[in-house]
Amino acid sequence: MKIWKQFSLLLAAVTACIAFGLPAPASAASKSIILATTTSTQDSGLLDVLIPIFEKESGYLVKTIAVGSGQAMAMGMKGEADVLLVHSPDAEKKFMAEGFGTTRRLVMHNDFIIVGPASDPARIRSAKTSVDALKRIAQSGSLFLSRGDNSGTHAKEKGLWKGAGITPAGQKWYQQTGLGMGLTLNVAAEKKGYTLTDRATYLALRKNLGLAILMEGDAKLLNVYHVIELNTAKWPKINAAGGKAFADFMVSRKTQEVIGKFGVKKFGSPLFFPDAGKKPETLGL
Amino acid sequence: MSGDAGLLEVENLEVVRGGVRVLEIPSFVLHENEVLSLIGPNGAGKSTLLLALARLLPAASGTMRYRGEPISSDRSTFAYRRRLAMVFQQPLLFDATVFDNVASGLKIRGMSRREIRERVMETLELFKMVHLAERSARKLSGGEAQRTSLARAFAIRPEMIFLDEPFVALDPPTREALMADLERILGETSTAAVLATHDQLEALRLSDRMAVMKQGEIVQNGPPAEVMNCPVDEFVASFVGMENVLTGRVVDACEGMLTLSLAQCRIEFPGSAGIGESAVFCIRPEHITISNFDPDAETSARNVFPAVIRRIVPTGVFQKIHLDCGFSLVAYLTNQSLANLHLDEGKRVFVSFKATAVHMIRSGK
């Protein structure tokens, strides 16, 4: 009996603590924006550096939803995000053409690389282009791991296969993980297979993997990030002002400097190259 | 109020369950200070009647008056329920100490802590279980648990208590001790009570009046001696221990005495019926005497017949003797008499019983 009473008291106390201790969501609502972006920007740690700066300067609370580029754009199409930071240029062009976005600005790039076991069974190290490298993997029947998650990386990979004239889907040597970049790299390391990855994630995880860079530097392997503001004509609830503030922040000179320096200390080389104001053509696109 | 005033009066009480009428009581009265037993076999409707009397069955229809006030609205039902108590076959104790269990009805009534403490201790004393006050209900023996359940019911000082076979799950010594205490407490507190039981000895011991139930109806209702000795039908007769229920033909009726013919025998007893009619009658086994010689000369018993002992069945204190005198009879003898008479299966003896020991149940064509 007594214990029961004590327990009820405890419950009541805990309830009270929690009710008063919770962050009040309503007050933050008007001053918050939803940023739909790719896992690679979050996983590399770049957003953890940039967003606190933006929040401090603008007073907005940024709700970062890190998903694949495909899902990020789907959120944009439904009006469930205020601004996008994505890296899937072909899909982005379609997105703009359909009128979901108002402005799309180049922010930065890094590059994709093909990694695999150092023994390189398909001998792609000597390949001249990325297309050539993929052909060799296909011909030798060496295991290739695909994200298979409709992310920007996956879109890039599909584009490369198409360019090589190969249909990998259904082949015995082609496996889809359905996982994020970090986990896919780990699967590739475990299974001693090849995979396409962005350089930033690879560098962040390199020490645990035992995978080597076997193909890099091809213009086709560039990984370009754009920031897209959304069209309130489609969805009036979109926080256009907040979205514009974030987009302007991303291409500002100060932010671009931060991007250029990010990762230098830890990895010896930058993970992203600032490109604001440049024409896409100058990157070979 | 006088002893004759009806404390609880019920009319046309009916309970329908699943489209079947399981209880039909045209009228029922419980008097002040009275202990009434409901007896009958399992399924006769004793529990249903108790629940209906306590207003715990929603499906009951009929009118009820308590001290002359009708119980109809929700409010009057609730007020009524607070003046009674009920004890079930299972103790149904709460998962708490004996003290808290006995206090529960008082807590429900919002009494002060001090009052509760006083009342609970008083009640525990009444039930001789003060030493168990702090024990968890889960650690009680079956007898202690049922005792706690009774104490919980009496703690609220009910004006009326309904007891639904409270002793049925207990072993004989425990049952005996608890019954003795209940008898004493019912007397001391002058609480009116309705006790459902299928044990006629329990009913005889505790009650002022007995009501026999069968298939949802009260078939006989009266003082225990009347019900025991003058059952209204074969059902009541067999249920109250009248093992000799016989049927014969009336051959003579004169000055209030009947003579019946049954097998080769002529049986005489007081009663009235037409000659040629058949009559059902009964004799309690303990009223039958057995002897080795024809006692015609020295006995006042009018009914004496030769008989053969078919079987002797020990039933504890008594031996149950099955006799054949052209019709079957059952008699009880103590072990002592059995030895004195040198009785054995197959032996020829004489049975005798007084005309007044015979009770006629009914006659007809």
Added chain:
Amino acid sequence: MDLLVDGFAKAIALLTSLDQEVLAITLLSLKVSVTATLISLVLGISSGTLLALADFPGKRLIVSIVNTGMGLPPVVVGLFVTIFLWRNGPFGYLDILYTPTAMIIAQAVIATPIVCGITVASIQNLPPNLRLQILALGATRLQMVLILIKEARLPLLAGVMAGFGGVISEVGASIMVGGNIKGYTRVLTTATVMESGMGNFDMAFALSIILLLLCFAINYLLTRIQQRERPR
């Protein structure tokens, strides 16, 4: 093997150094799941008691539905709650998607059928005449219901444990309706998924150990209460 040792060492280090971020994540996990459990207790115990005591046609169907709901997959709940809370969804005006409030709602939806189902079972397991006995003691209907719940408290405590265990360890709904926003809606499970997605297995492992310790601590507390109440 190295990973296990490293992860364990890191978990201890994070705990002992009271790492601010890990501490905040742990506290948020607790806040969200405890609040959700409390809400589910209120909803689940009241609806479960009602369901156990009331008699109406279709009761069996509803009890079956509740029992099915006890195994509701968190991702399914997450998806439905997300759709309802979308800006352009039916409850979009609340503007609570990607907030701890949304996570509490989703977790409460997961835990309520668990608590409700266990409540129905525990109340129905009480002796059938107990209800009548309580009424015969002079109780009002409300008093009767409260006493019945009190009588069923030990199995109900198991319901609390099951509900809490279900929500603190779920990730599907939290990540969908919360979004795993750093410093805002990131809880132990979503952080674990993210860290392992990034390949930071030692960190993921450390977070898992904290989660396990937390579950253990709460269940240990509740089990102690349960055992203290129970004789022998």
